[in-house]
Amino acid sequence: MRFRHRRDGPKAEMDMTPMIDMVFQLIAFFMFAISFSQNEQDERVMLPDSVLAKPANQPLKHPVTLHLTRTGNVIYGGQELPALERLRPYLVNERMVLQGRNRTMEDATVVIRADRLARAGVVQKLIQMCQEEKFEKFALRAQEDIGP
């Protein structure tokens, strides 16, 4: 079988402009929508909703974020601790860091991100342990209730 040899004629060019327009639109959207400040969130914890949960106007001075799963385990620094008492050395460490920076315990805020199905008693025990380590300011975190 013989194939015909094509001559070098005018090339068919694809118009890339609409595609590039769309791609740039998408990139612009994602660039504005992305937020790198969500690094203290944890997917293992589902926060309860509240209509009053509004983002703070200014960031906390020295936040110590503790996540509490529905099973009662604390997540600190991405590490899930099997027992509440295992958190104590980390709290002591946080206190030492504060003292090293010449800050008082009033500057620190313990942010508690507890799962909506976590038990209130465990949350209270967690607060009590922090109090025993001289922390006194707490922030119970909830997610904004945007309605149905």
Next chain:
Amino acid sequence: MKLRRIGKGSESKIELQMTPMIDVVFQLLVFFLFTFRIATQEGDFNIKMPLTTYSSSQTVAAESPVVMMHVRLRADGSGRLRQSGGIVVNGDRVLDSFEQLHNYVIGVIGGHEPSAKADAEVELDCDYNLHYEHLIDAITAVSGYVDKSTGQVNRLIDKISFTPPQAAPGS
């Protein structure tokens, strides 16, 4: 001055190489697609609670504010708020829902001076097994409401504390 005119015969156009740009743009697009997460906004309920709040209830009582409410939250076996009588205020007022608690707080706070309002305090006393979401519901009910017409948050009681945690059932 004489300008040279490019002849029609020279048809060799300068073509812009789009391939590297498209490569990079797609890389960026894929990066943003994978790192994008739809997350709702989060907010905090601030609670200032030094250790003395637990240990010296008598000292606290001596400086007790004009409006001091003790709110007891009772859970059923599954950790939900009891259907009836789940909320007890100051030991005698039994309420069934957080809406009733909210209305009760408005009723109590409304009859006081603004200074007393700022000084008002709520102490929450929860069953060990109560789900944390109900605790947040109670805090929401006592700490304010959103004005539907303006969308502004009106604050009620800011000072919230907890009683010492109850013992775990079966411990």
